[in-house]
Amino acid sequence: MSAEVVDSNPYSRLMALKRMGIVDDYEKIRTYTVAVVGVGGVGSVTAEMLTRCGIGKLLLFDYDKVELANMNRLFFQPHQAGLSKVEAAEHTLRNINPDVSFETYNYNITTMENFTHFMERISHGALDEGKPVDLVLSCVDNFEARMAINTACNELGQTWMESGVSENAVSGHIQLIIPGETACFACAPPLVVAANIDEKTLKREGVCAASLPTTMGVVAGLLVQNVLKYLLKFGTVSYYLGYNAMQDFFPSMAMKANPQCNDHYCRKQQEEYKKKEAAQPKVEIVEKEEEVVHEDNEWGIELVSEITEADLQAAAGPVPDLPEGITVAYTVPSEAPVEGETVDVADQSLEELMAKMRNL
Incomplete structure (x- = not known):
């Protein structure tokens, strides 16, 4: 990975992050392995961004095929219709950056056999074969797959990031999950999971969820931004970051692990943590009070405000009767200027006005 600033170097703009002091060692991106589960609207764009950033290796998991109905999203192209998503994705990504290594798996991770193989690959599929991947990214669109990823990562102690977009396509979120340290997906499960409802029964024939390439692109961008910050250790990694497109609202929070979590391995990881x-x-943090240093003042001069407390209250105007603990940010002066009143400055210079103000 060269830092040479030439038009033919695909990494020159990325390496500028190091020269500018944002990242200490950007070259380390080439040593990391990330598993992306779900190569749909969010997952495909996530994989593309990581490929363009020069990630060392990507493991792609999906069992779906590319359809023309997917063309409202980013990444896939009409001529790829009928191909498996992982096959189409690998072909496109290799053309973008041949330096990246790929493993693709065209299967559903929730079946018993596939789940066992999925666990084996995320625990041994790193660039340095035999070692675990550095991060697992959940970009799936159903609770069953999320729970499968959650179970695998809890058992392996594998850090992962979860992402999702709402069915109405105008909100989404990303979440960092560190087994034992933060809440896992089962610690505070959605209603569908908590109530043990078969989510397939919730879908109506002829009705599909909405999807916007804009919302999915935003969520994918937030996800990869946090992946880079986590792997390259710069900035602040968000534990949970939401996105509401209707108000451009980005709520952020952190959730602690639930000691009564239903997942046995989650509780075990909590004990280990x-x-x-x-x-x-x-490490005890001792706060030292800074000494106030005054310049020598042999004449005993002190600053005294010419404005009294009464003047401040009068200028603030009437204060409304508010509950205890609540104050107003500012108030409007109670006496408004008399309508039509003006200041006659036609025959006075600026110096004269200033002198007049000093004599008040």
Whole structure:
């Protein structure tokens, strides 16, 4: 990965992040392996962004095929209709950046046999064969697959990021999940999962969820941005970041793991995390009060405000009766200027006006 600033270098703009002090060692991106589960509206764009960023290796999992109905989204093209999504994605991504290594798996991870193989690949499929991947990204569109990823990552202690877009296509989210440290997907499950409802019964014939390339592109961008910050250790990684397109609202929060989580391995990871935390030496932060340093003032001069408390209250105007603990940001002066009143400055210079103000 060269930092040479020439038009023929595909990494020159990325390496500029290092020269500008944003990232200490951008070249490390070539050593990382990321598994992307679900190569649809969010997953395909996520895989493309990571490929353009020079990721070392991508593992792609999906069992669906490219359809013309997918053309409202980014990435896939009409001539790829009928191909498996992972096959079409690999072909496109290799043309974008041949330096990236790929593994593709055209199967449903929720079946028993495939789930076992899925666990084996995320625990041994890194660039350095035999080691676990650095991050798993969930870009699936159903709860069953999310729960399968959650189960696998809890059992393996594998950090992963979950993402999703709403059925009405105007909101989405990303979430960092560190087994034992943060809430897993089962710690606070959605209603469909909590109620043990078969989600297939919720879908009506002839009715499909909406999808916007804009919303999916935003969510994919937020996801990859957090992947880069997590892997290359710069900035602040969001534990949970939502996106509401209707108000351009981005709520952010962090959720602690649930001690009563239904997932056995989640509870086990929580215990392991507590032991690690207890073994860490506690660092006491002592706040030092800064001494106020005054310049020598042998004449005893002091600053005294010419405005009294009464003047401030009068200028603030009437204060409304508010509940305890609530104050107004500012108030309008109670006395408004008399309508039609003006200041006659026609025959006075700026110096004269200033002198007049000083004599008030």
